[in-house]
Amino acid sequence: MDKKRARRPEEKEIRKQSIVAALRTLLVKQKHPLPSTQEIAESAGVTKGVIYFYFKTREEIFLTLHLQETESFFKEMAELLQGPEYSLAKLKEKIIRQFSENEIFMFVGLIIPGILESNVDRDFLYEFKKNTSDGMDELARIWLSRETGLTIANARKFILRFYFLGLMLWQHHNPPKGVKEAFLNKNLWLLEGELDQTLSESFDWLWKGMNS
Structure with missing residues (x-):
């Protein structure tokens, strides 16, 4: 996935949902310890900066x-x-x-x-x-x-x-x-x-x- 920030509203929603979906995929494989922000970013194919654009924590x-x-x-x-x-x-x-x-x-x-x-x-x-x-x-x-x-x-x-x-x-x-x-x-x-x-x-x- 393109690591640049999405610009249009529909692109932003798709990107946000891809981050949530990436976390779900990680949790299926690993629950302890909890996936880190970096692991979520890598799974979603984005940077940590993109993660924090959509979620504060x-x-x-x-x-x-x-x-x-x-x-x-x-x-x-x-x-x-x-x-x-x-x-x-x-x-x-x-x-x-x-x-x-x-x-x-x-x-x-x-x-x-x-x-x-x-x-x-x-x-x-x-x-x-x-x-x-x-x-x-x-x-x-x-x-x-x-x-x-x-x-x-x-x-x-x-x-x-x-x-x-x-x-x-x-x-x-x-x-x-x-x-x-x-x-x-x-x-x-x-x-x-x-x-x-x-x-x-x-x-x-x-x-x-x-x-x-």
Whole structure:
């Protein structure tokens, strides 16, 4: 790719998206340590200067990637909620598939609070939080029409709480390679169970608790 800065608006958007896509490609191959700005630039075929023309910090690229992954997931959820095939079981299945199969979505979600949010300016962070919040709110409102007795407050709480619960469960079931090898074939009940099964049980537990 040409390392010069894009000039037309459409060229700038393409260049910006290519940088985000480059980060995603790197994360598929390597998560520890996190890809550096230089590595992202090389993967995107641009200079570090071009990176900083579009993003103030490396962490902004990570958050932009996560927002795009989230928006794509929310779109799929909304289509299911509004479609004729909706059922609570199908909703659970779609959420569990996202949590168990989209490693990038889960991994970046885990490092947002402790790592990524500490190195972006307040305006960027506000927009990131607002876009995520608005997406969850829209899903909650759509969900109201499909579940009798569901309130907007409970719908919001369920979406948010299961998301954070899912992040913790994903982290527990996907430790770094060295940690996983250290406990391989160890008879510890704490390490028992498959992620899909644990997520399914947790979904049912949270749903039952919310409606009790």
